[in-house]
Amino acid sequence: MTATLTHTPAEQALINALEGATGWRAKLREATRNAGLPTRRHELWKWSDLRRAANDVTTAGTLTVAGMEQLASVADGDRITLSVNAVDGACAGEAALVVPAGANVTLVERLAGEADALGNWHLTIKVGAGARLDRVVIADHHAKAVFVGSAEIALEDGAHLNQTIIDTGAKLSRNETHVLHPGQGATVELGGAYILAAGRHADSTTVVHHAGPGCQTKQLVKGAVASGGHGVFQGKFIVDRIAQQTDARMTHRALMLGEKAEIDAKPELEIYADDVQCAHGNALGTLDETALFYMRQRGLPQAKARALLIESYLAEPLDMVGDEGLRDELKAILRRHLGALT
Amino acid sequence: MLKINDLKCKVETQDGEEKAILKGLSLDVPAGEVHAIMGPNGSGKSTLSYVLTGRDGYEVTGGDMHFAGEDLAELEPEERAALGLYLSFQYPVEIPGVPTITFLKEALNAQRATRGEEEVSAPEFMKLIREKAKQLNVSMDMLKRAVNVGFSGGEKKRMEILQALVLEPRFLILDETDSGLDIDALKVVSDGVNALRSPERGMLVITHYQRLLDHIAPDVVHVMANGRIVKSGGPELAHELEAEGYDKYVGEAA
Numbered sequence: 001m002t003a004t005l006t007h008t009p010a011e012q013a014l015i016n017a018l019e020g021a022t023g024w025r026a027k028l029r030e031a032t033r034n035a036g037l038p039t040r041r042h043e044l045w046k047w048s049d050l051r052r053a054a055n056d057v058t059t060a061g062t063l064t065v066a067g068m069e070q071l072a073s074v075a076d077g078d079r080i081t082l083s084v085n086a087v088d089g090a091c092a093g094e095a096a097l098v099v100p101a102g103a104n105v106t107l108v109e110r111l112a113g114e115a116d117a118l119g120n121w122h123l124t125i126k127v128g129a130g131a132r133l134d135r136v137v138i139a140d141h142h143a144k145a146v147f148v149g150s151a152e153i154a155l156e157d158g159a160h161l162n163q164t165i166i167d168t169g170a171k172l173s174r175n176e177t178h179v180l181h182p183g184q185g186a187t188v189e190l191g192g193a194y195i196l197a198a199g200r201h202a203d204s205t206t207v208v209h210h211a212g213p214g215c216q217t218k219q220l221v222k223g224a225v226a227s228g229g230h231g232v233f234q235g236k237f238i239v240d241r242i243a244q245q246t247d248a249r250m251t252h253r254a255l256m257l258g259e260k261a262e263i264d265a266k267p268e269l270e271i272y273a274d275d276v277q278c279a280h281g282n283a284l285g286t287l288d289e290t291a292l293f294y295m296r297q298r299g300l301p302q303a304k305a306r307a308l309l310i311e312s313y314l315a316e317p318l319d320m321v322g323d324e325g326l327r328d329e330l331k332a333i334l335r336r337h338l339g340a341l342t
Numbered sequence: 343m344l345k346i347n348d349l350k351c352k353v354e355t356q357d358g359e360e361k362a363i364l365k366g367l368s369l370d371v372p373a374g375e376v377h378a379i380m381g382p383n384g385s386g387k388s389t390l391s392y393v394l395t396g397r398d399g400y401e402v403t404g405g406d407m408h409f410a411g412e413d414l415a416e417l418e419p420e421e422r423a424a425l426g427l428y429l430s431f432q433y434p435v436e437i438p439g440v441p442t443i444t445f446l447k448e449a450l451n452a453q454r455a456t457r458g459e460e461e462v463s464a465p466e467f468m469k470l471i472r473e474k475a476k477q478l479n480v481s482m483d484m485l486k487r488a489v490n491v492g493f494s495g496g497e498k499k500r501m502e503i504l505q506a507l508v509l510e511p512r513f514l515i516l517d518e519t520d521s522g523l524d525i526d527a528l529k530v531v532s533d534g535v536n537a538l539r540s541p542e543r544g545m546l547v548i549t550h551y552q553r554l555l556d557h558i559a560p561d562v563v564h565v566m567a568n569g570r571i572v573k574s575g576g577p578e579l580a581h582e583l584e585a586e587g588y589d590k591y592v593g594e595a596a
Contacts, residue, residue: 289398294435296419297395297428298445298505299453308448312439312488 010054010118011036014090017060024094024122047232047264048203053146053172054090057118061089065121071095076103083110086119086147094122101128101156106323109137113145113170121149129156135163136326140333141170143199150176157184157212164191164321166330168337169200169229176205183212183243191317192221193330195310195337196261198228205234210243217248220317224310226341227258236268237278244273250280255287255313257306257341307338343373343410343544344394344513350404350569351393363389365569366405371513374541378555379548380580381566382588387548388432390566391517395429396422409513423449424456426512430502430519437489442501443471445489446508453509474507478534495522503534513544520554532557552584567591 007015011032018029037054038045063086070080074097084093099105113119127133133153141147147170155161159182165175181188194202208217223231233252254263267280287309295305314334321327351364363386371377381387393400394407396419407414409427417425437445451461462470475485478500490498499519506514516535520528535545535558547558555563555577563579564571565588572591573579 288435291435291437293397293419294431295437295445295449297397297423297431298449298509299420299423299456300449301420301452301456302418304448304452308440308445309437312437315439 005034005036007033007036008051008054010051010057010090013057013060014092014118014120017090018092021092024124025092028092028120028122044205044234047230048172048174048201050146050148050172050174053201054118056116056144057089057146059089061087061091061117061119063091063093063119063121065093065095068095071097074099074103074105076100076105078103079106079108081108081110084112084119084121084149086113086117086121086145088114088117090118092120092122094124096124097126099125099127099131099133102130103128104132106134107136108326109135109149111137111139111141111147111149113141113147113173115142115144117145117147119145119147121147123151125151125153127153127155127159127161130158131156132160133162134322135161136321136330137163137165137175138330138333139165139167139170139173139175139202141168141173143170145170146172148174148176150178152178154180155182155186155188157182157186159186161187162189162320162322164193164317164330165204166192166318166333167194167202167204168333169194169196169202171199172201172203174203174205177207179206179208181208181210181212181215181217183210183215183246185214187216188218189320190217190219190221191320193314193317193334194221194223194231195314195334195341196223196225196229196231197337197340198226201230201232203232203234205232207236207238208248210237210239210246210248213242213244213246215239215243215246215248217246219250220320221252222314222317223254223263224257224314224341225254225261225263227260229261231263233263233265233267233282235266235280236270237280239269239271239273239276239278241272244275246273246276246278248276248278252282254284255310256284257287257310310338310341311335344369344371344546345408346370346405347407348405349393349402349407351389351400351402353389354399354401362403363569364393367566367570368405369564369571371544371546373544375561376539376545376547376558377562377564378560378580379546379564379566379571380550380552380583382592383550385566386569387566388517391429391515391548394515395419395427420452421456424453428506428509428511428514430499430506430514430516432517432521434490434498434502436491438491440489442485442487442489446471446505449505450509471508474504477507477537478504479530480504496524496527499523499531500527500534503531506538507534512542513546514538515546515548517548518550519547520549520551528554528557552580555580565591
């Protein structure tokens with residue numbers, strides 16, 4: 001028996017916006033039609049109630065992607081920049097990237113949702129044998145945007161993924177990454193930094209599925225959340241029985257900058273092999289008061305001292321970005337949002 | 343220059359309790375002089391340094407403290423720093439991720455901005471810090487590292503004095519600067535401190551042991567016990583303390 005679901009205006013708008021769409025967008029449409037948008041009752045969305053966040057969305061909107069033509073033929077040394085914009089209401093877009101065997105490719109995604117948009121963006125990525133993908137995602141949304149970005153990344157043997165996501169939050173901002181890790185010399189580095197002012201939410205959800213022997217994975221996500229901000233970290237490593245000698249480390253650290261900051265973290269290790277090195281560390285703290293006093297005693301005003309401490313705290317995952325110019329840009333974005341914070 | 347009058351202060355401890363530490367301390371350090379404060383553990387020596395520099399959790403409950411004519415209790419820590427007050431910490435803090443050079447340049451320029459002075463340019467600053475680093479045997483390599491991260495105790499104390507050489511304060515409070523130093527480090531640090539002596543500068547040297555005072559000769563020695571200054575005298579007072587200990591003063595203060 002199929003119960004008829006009453007859709008919210010946002011859900012109806014998204015279904016309408018995706019009328020006639022194929023591929024992943026069709027799946028999104030049907031999932032929305034059958035079950036609505038996820039709410040906090042869904043385990044994987046319990047801290048990111050999408051239906052609730054999209055309450056103010058009542059119309060279909062537009063998602064535009066500048067730079068898609070770069071995906072047509074990808075070659076060694078390419079640097080691809082995609083600018084994804086979501087405006088006016090519910091919308092979705094998708095793309096596929098294939099990194100040829102042995103090639104070194106950089107992908108920069110700039111995600112910008114406007115106020116009252118409900119944007120959904122999905123990438124399917126294949127990284128060929130021995131190839132390397134450096135992926136940088138910059139989620140820089142309007143405070144009132146709702147945006148979900150996701151990627152499924154499958155690596156071939158000996159491939160390398162180095163991914164960094166910086167998120168300055170939104171009404172709801174979620175970045176979801178699923179990685180299929182074959183081991184056999186392949187390596188995965190996942191970095192993330194989030195900085196959230198009051199009223200902003202950011203959710204980093206990742207799953208790395210280790211499916212072959214000798215996997216190497218390192219994940220470092222750091223955040224700074226002001227009073228009234230909400231950070232979410234959901235990290236999962238699955239290690240199949242045949243993924244022996246996997247070395248996978250997950251670290252999440254966050255600073256609460258005020259008493260009413262909220263940070264929810266759920267690190268998960270699901271391990272079926274018995275000869276592995278897997279670890280997950282999760283630590284939440286506040287700014288070091290002694291360090292702050294030391295800095296003020298040297299003449300730094302309180303706001304500047306706090307900013308310096310937060311900036312240096314968040315630099316760690318950003319230093320994992322290979323490209324120096326990109327790294328500096330990411331630091332500049334964080335610095336700009338820091339100003340709004342302290 | 344530094345005038346403390348019947349100062350009383352209480353400290354908030356870890357478990358939220360309040361404890362009176364300074365119980366009517368009076369002290370007068372004129373410009374150009376070096377005064378030493380010696381006392382047993384628990385006498386309130388570090389508390390004095392924290393209440394003078396404005397650390398959170400240290401509350402003045404009576405008396406007053408003036409520096410260069412200004413009432414310190416009215417000023418934020420960074421304002422007291424800009425006024426020229428400098429504390430060499432007993433336990434210098436590590437600040438991971440903030441390179442020492444960056445930190446010092448920001449600090450110097452922040453003080454100058456507060457005073458309405460022009461900022462130091464990057465090349466000017468590099469010249470300044472190279473010069474001062476040489477004086478204290480501090481390598482440029484060390485300066486590129488994060489503040490105090492991975493430094494030995496002696497290196498941290500040397501860095502405290504290097505920072506003072508760069509910031510050129512009007513008044514230095516040295517809180518147990520000699521703790522953790524071997525003879526060589528003690529000499530290097532003392533030379534740095536002595537290089538800062540001037541008719542316009544005052545210093546308060548807080549120490550438990552007399553040894554430091556062989557290298558940094560004080561003009562006046564004060565004995566502190568139970569939150570107050572209980573005796574003041576010339577440098578020979580330090581030798582007396584070394585020979586006889588603090589017992590007779592602790593008894594007196596109680």
